[in-house]
Amino acid sequence: MRQMLLAAAAASLVLPAHADEKAPIPSPGEIAAAAPAGDWVAIAPSDLLVMDLTPDAKGKPRRVVIQLMPPPFSQGWISNIRKLAAARWWDGTSVNRVQDNYVAQWGDATEKKALPNGLVAVPEGEYVRSYAPAMFSKVWTYGAPGDAIKPIYPSPPASSPVTSYVDPYAKGYAFAGGFPFAMTIKFDPNAGSLVRRPETVWPIHCYGAVGVGRNMSPDTGSGAELYAVIGHAPRHLDRNIAVVGRVISGIEHLSSLPRGTGDLGFYEDAAERVPIASIRLATDLTAAEQPKFEYLSTDSDSFARYADARANRRDPFFITPAGGADICNIPVPIRPASAK
């Protein structure tokens, strides 16, 4: 049993409640699974990028599905990515670098392939956006999540049971469109010493995040060279590289690839590269071919309860709830739409 029960700690099997509890306390996964259909949001095919690697050694297909970032974030790079996919530019390129606990990176290994016309050069200022209230229904700051901006300070005392959502990389964060974002939070001198306002907002590098390779500043990359995070969140890349989306299905086809033995995980032998058969927007596939996914609305009460359960695991395997969680350890639940 020990294997299954360690497993249960992560994957939220339905397990009996503790004897001393009146009723089972649901795990995060159980809370998401029990969410009403109305709490799930369908992802538009126009926001899905479908990457098919060539089949593996056993002939099994390897499809990776990427959800593109919603407006107003990273839209310049995303418009380039749509053009590159429409031009079938990635077909015949490859995954060229897999660095353990960091990224899997793909594009044109020769770095000589001509780019399609009409790509835009996006300024560095686009790594962040000014906060607008319409962007997010809830902003979480130091302290507990809430419908309104909560005072960041004073923080709860060390003895407080209040869940901690502190983040060493930002003073506040929020979820929107199924994505996590971090933000600066600034004092509002007109609204009392404890009132803070979000200032700038940016998408972050959690597991599965897809970013845009670039040259040295002020270059910001075109979007032709992409990577997916396959390790602990490299949040130091936030605001330094464009995040354009995240893998929502099939990341194991990238994360389980052999690590490159060259510097930085590049494959030393061209034969080691993993060929990309095609990358398409789902809207360029036939209706039958289009993958269909949905995410748990981050504005829903179900998500709030899910996030609280991620930070305070009370399902039977656990004996000491953490009392907090980092934003990358609160992955937004995503499932095939057919699961409805």
Added chain:
Amino acid sequence: MRQMLLAAAAASLVLPAHADEKAPIPSPGEIAAAAPAGDWVAIAPSDLLVMDLTPDAKGKPRRVVIQLMPPPFSQGWISNIRKLAAARWWDGTSVNRVQDNYVAQWGDATEKKALPNGLVAVPEGEYVRSYAPAMFSKVWTYGAPGDAIKPIYPSPPASSPVTSYVDPYAKGYAFAGGFPFAMTIKFDPNAGSLVRRPETVWPIHCYGAVGVGRNMSPDTGSGAELYAVIGHAPRHLDRNIAVVGRVISGIEHLSSLPRGTGDLGFYEDAAERVPIASIRLATDLTAAEQPKFEYLSTDSDSFARYADARANRRDPFFITPAGGADICNIPVPIRPASAK
């Protein structure tokens, strides 16, 4: 170039300084590489567990080296692990579960193999230890790192350039013996309202951490069933499962294994399991066979500068230093001793 430069963001290549800088600003890797030999600490062979998987499909050896946790942490489980290795108990067992962004887990798939005599049952109280000043030379709390306990509150204002080391999972943390630890920090009513003291301390689940599978509480596991973290730090497992060490070499042999397609990443077909040829304490290998590693002393000024650079990347690729880092994004530098 864009591939190499994105790569540089992670792996700290030596790169020319910005034109507007007087001298190159070293990356974290450069700071560690430049540390004097005296800042590096040899890891005793008696603290190294050497796991050899059977060679891969191309006949290449697959060696995973694990550094065991130093006293006083998790010593009951570690004494069991030493007995299991001495009894060659794991030889012929296998890696049975690989769950993406979570763990690779090994042990006896049949769960019927008799355990050696003399294993101890360790109480749950051993998941944490009471803090003793001798354990750590430096404790980092909310705020900046320091030689002494720093007040946790008031926290720096949002506009402060002070590096943030906040952790949603604990009020303080420290490094010792090359390992990261988290701790509760308690008010000291005898020492003024801003003085806090560490209370309990525990090892944490960062990438590569090795833990002990267990049944439901109060079982704590024997140590025969082990897992290594191969994804974003599952800190919610801290204080709920024993952490006994971490992989210091060869984790790619676990993290790049095919993900299991069964529930929780278990291999559905026994043929998918990855056989373990042997697991030995390094002291049971010949001197010639013993791996030799050293870590950058976490008490050294070199490590303090390395950690600061992890939290504030100023090397040329970066344009916006994060201003903070989570403890699992400050991996302790480890290298083969031959690198000296």
